[in-house]
Amino acid sequence: MSVEGHVSEDESNKLTLAYERLYELPKTIVVRFSDHIRYLDISHNKITNLDALVYFKHLTSLIADNNPITENCFLPPLPKLELLWLNHCKISSLYPWVGKLTESCPNLQILSLMGNPAAPSFFNGGTFYEYLQYRLFVISQFPSLQHLDDRKVTEDQREEAFRLYRRPLVERIIKPGSGGLSQFMQSSVSLSNVQSRLKSFWGKEKQESRNLLI
Template sequence: MDSNDLFANSLPSTSTASDEGVISVDVSRGALVDSMTDMSETAIPPDLIISAEASGENVEDSGKLTLAYERLYEVPRTIVERFSDHIKYIDLSHNKITNLDALVHFKHLTSLIADHNPITENCILPPLPKLELLWLNHCKISSLYPWVGKLKDSCPNLQYLCLMGNPAAPSYFNGGTFYEYLQYRLFVISQFPSLNHLDDRKVTDDQRAEAHRLYKRPFLERIINPGSGGISILNSSVKWNNVQTKLASLWGKDNGRNNRNLLI
């Protein structure tokens, strides 16, 4: 699935606003000093600077910036300082990035491609309220909970999300069962009301309704309601250790698959 072909015309127009971050260039060291964040200084590959400078006008006109295959460990500060006011679409795929904090300066970002980076569930995106498309395929995300909830807080308006190839996204290709795949899909859908497309499939009304039924009810109601496959305590006395046992099974602690971190 080609992101440029599929979503090139889906970016909404936004008005230009000034960046609130204060960033200055230390010419003697060839690095940027950022007063808003405490990101470590990183040497910028000369060929990357030349490439960015040569295409600067085109980047500002198109609102797109591609930094794929540049062996980057983070978004270079020179790039942030030069382009953050104009960029709506950024491609960071096939790098070595684990920290996306620098994206806080891209106030108009609507699309982020970060496939094939060693990003884990410990990587929390900064607030990106305008982000509509996020691709994190073939990264190192091994746990959905509580990462998906934090992602929702950072990017509440996501419409397109791809997490294929991550350990936390079970599929036939990484040894997951259909049941695990369905759990994963419905849980993610339940967290994003505006999501239209998850991985390689469109979100259907039936899936959204089922996701709401499974995951939007109060947690203890799901545990104790017989209709949800939980423990029935409506007509009998139940000890707390029985509930704890059910909780443990829900988190996969008893079935040897706790690495999936799937919920019911």
């Protein structure tokens, strides 16, 4: 079955390719739509490589949920991208993937990674403490991020994220092949500094009866 894509007449800058059993973006689709599409939905496929997105120069929103995308998949430069959904993919490590994502999408405002192994939550067996580590680390990498997963980014979270995870420090401690962020979290170097700061921040939020996640 040939894939033509679905573009509504009222929204000619939107393209939906969801549930098409795609392993990659067809060349015919790229040639036909890449010069004007701003919203692209490729969710619920079998795509592992996003290199073809380099031709979508005007892309501002990308929905790629439920694809077997891993941390080895790096996005090409998408300077106009503001919204990125990668929920329920196969991303198991944040470092150095998040750093590469920051370089590719410097203006990202909305990011959702729910359901990935690298995004611990109650639903995949993660603790609140692990979720907090994950959330603050991601926020620290994206100065313009306004919304992460299903929650807004608050100013308190942003300030604490930058205090805990200054990029030069993280890059000195975490080396490629060292086990990623989870290894960093369990190391003796991080326990004396990062955990104490997180506990202090968490305690402050409880004391002031505020919900960190909202």
